[in-house]
Amino acid sequence: xxxxxxxxxxxxxxxxxxxxxxxxxxxxxxxxxxxxxxxxxxxxxxxxxxxxxxxxxxxxxxxxxxxxxxxxxxxxxxxxxxxxxxxxxxxxxxxxxxxxxxxxxxxxxxxxxxxxxxxxxxxxxxxxxxxxxxxxxxxxxxxxxxxxxxxxxxxxxxxxxxxxxxxxxxxxxxxxxxxxxxxxxxxxxxxxxxxxxxxxxxxxxxxxxxxxxxxxxxxxxxxxxxxxxxxxxxxxxxxxxxxxxxxxxxxxxxxxxxxxxxx
Ligand code: ADP
Ligand code: MG
Numbered sequence: 001x002x003x004x005x006x007x008x009x010x011x012x013x014x015x016x017x018x019x020x021x022x023x024x025x026x027x028x029x030x031x032x033x034x035x036x037x038x039x040x041x042x043x044x045x046x047x048x049x050x051x052x053x054x055x056x057x058x059x060x061x062x063x064x065x066x067x068x069x070x071x072x073x074x075x076x077x078x079x080x081x082x083x084x085x086x087x088x089x090x091x092x093x094x095x096x097x098x099x100x101x102x103x104x105x106x107x108x109x110x111x112x113x114x115x116x117x118x119x120x121x122x123x124x125x126x127x128x129x130x131x132x133x134x135x136x137x138x139x140x141x142x143x144x145x146x147x148x149x150x151x152x153x154x155x156x157x158x159x160x161x162x163x164x165x166x167x168x169x170x171x172x173x174x175x176x177x178x179x180x181x182x183x184x185x186x187x188x189x190x191x192x193x194x195x196x197x198x199x200x201x202x203x204x205x206x207x208x209x210x211x212x213x214x215x216x217x218x219x220x221x222x223x224x225x226x227x228x229x230x231x232x233x234x235x236x237x238x239x240x241x242x243x244x245x246x247x248x249x250x251x252x253x254x255x256x257x258x259x260x261x262x263x
Contacts, residue, residue: 020227021049023082024211025070025180030079032065032235039065040076041235047180047213052206054222054243055215057232058258063215066232067182070213071102084179100128103173103181107189109165111157111172117144118153121172129176136175143171147201163194167201180211187218217262219247231255 025047032040039062047053055063068074070081072088072095081088083102089095111120121140125131131139144150147167149160157165166186173181183202187195199221206212206225214221222229222243229246231239233254239246250256 020051023047024049024051024084025213026080026082027066027070028080028082030069030081031077032062032069032074033077039235040069043079043235043237045230045237047211049179049211050209051228052210052212052214052226054226054229055213055232056217056222056229056258057238061232062235063232064184067104067184067213067215070180070182071104072098073104096128100124100176101179103176103178105166105169105173105181105183105186107185109157109162109169109189111165111168113157115156116153117149117155117157117160117168120157120168121175124172124176140171140175143174144168146174147171148197161194162190163197166190166194166198170198170201170205174205180213181205183212183214183216185215185217187216219243219263223247231258233258 023046025045027043027045030040030043031038043066055066057063065074069076070083083098089098112123115123118137118140121143122133122136125136125139126133141150141153144153147170149164149167149171152160152164157168160168186202187198190198195218199218202212202214202221203225214226216222226243228240229243230237231246231250231252231254239250239252239255241251246255247259250259
């Protein structure tokens, strides 16, 4: 009985997968080259509605390229990527719509330096969603509150800490009402004392049922929030398992080797 509306309170012992909905992001046979470099090799991946997927793997294994392909910031050579039943559009209005369906948070916060925090969050809703100014502002303030910076709305990005800026970046993505959120190493540029304030926002989002693909090496986050961990190496998905299983009993030699270096 795994309907999309199944509540989070699955009976003890039941697989957490029971709480997940239908496939939302589907990659089939995805290949990507940069010149001679084969960076995504026949990648097959399905992420279901409400699922939190953590992607982990060595530097250069193709994690960022995978995220960027899902948001069509990179094209792919062969294969298909389907979001909520629709193949990724090539261009135009459909592509703009896709970009609002797929929110992305990068390692560098990428806020507009010369706009206030509030304007950073309202820009997309005003331009792409064509919201009324007062409505966009009201919603943006609510989102900023939710990520714990409602009182900083009139400041400029440079006046905020890295952790605060990254939370603004999350609020900005949420303002587009995405179907799925991609996070590409969202805490790896942060000072250690700011990592948790960002992870806490992400955990809360996961608990609310947001579909998330998160590239991170933060095992605490994976253990708390992920349904599944995917381990990538050399452009391939080498292994996937629930977090406890992956971290305590990795099957492949490469995953064992990788974990021995980061643990
Ligand atoms: P990861 O995020 O796992 O560190 P990336 O997806 O960033 O890996 O990169 C995968 C490989 O593709 C790396 O070898 C990287 O140098 C290469 N690469 C990424 N982007 C480009 C690009 N725009 N042009 C050429 N090579 C690239
Ligand atoms: Mg990367």
